[in-house]
Amino acid sequence: MASGKRDPQPGDLIEINRGIYRHWALYLGDGYVLNVTPVDEGAPSLLVSTMSIFTRKAKVKKQLLKEVVENNDWKVNNKYDQSHTPLPVKEIIQHAELYIDMEVPYDVLSKNCEHFVTMLRYGEGVSDQAKIAIGSMLAVGAVAVASTVLVGLLRGKSREKEY
The missing domain is CATH 1.20.5 (Single alpha-helices involved in coiled-coils or other helix-helix interfaces)
Structure with a gap:
């Protein structure tokens, strides 16, 4: 982890700068995050949104934060906490773990990775x-x-x- 970043806590939203877009994950604890990935598990992370656009499906994966981030910049970003009340952490994590290895609908404009993790944190996708x-x-x-x-x-x- 780069210096100056605060350590993520369970239930935190992780924003990963992929250059042309931001990928979002939910921190579960012990170095793991939950995030949506292409249904084709062998695809590089740069293709996550591109592949998911065409298949309109994504797979929810529990992965190490460092593997999801790769060489990209990232930060804890619970930016919606001012306008949305986070659910209790225990509830966020329990609900999140139900999705591990599930296929979920994916749409860049209405059901993207940010919608998914904010739905888990706040009960509403934003x-x-x-x-x-x-x-x-x-x-x-x-x-x-x-x-x-x-x-x-x-x-x-x-x-x-x-x-």
Whole structure:
């Protein structure tokens, strides 16, 4: 563990920086986390979200934190504690352990790794990165529509001048 990080406690959310996205896990204790992985267990962790997008399924695994993190930066991040009340730790861990080795539905926008671990911690799945992705898609869509309308208007005006 890098210096300056606080030691995770059972029930903590672990945020792992994978570069283009954040992978989330739930700390169980004794160096282990629970996280969703591709159904194909042989796939590298970088492909977790990509593979799960296409299969729409993920497998819940209990793994050592250091194996899940690999060479990526990570931190304890219980960022929703201000807006959601965490369940009792014993309840979080008991509920989490029921999922070990189960296949679960996976969807980047509504059932991703962050939704999964926040559901365990708070009883409700929450994902800021999904909200940001949805907002970005809406913004891109709005720009595309506005561009199409503008091009249509410009074409219409240029046609008027030609006649």
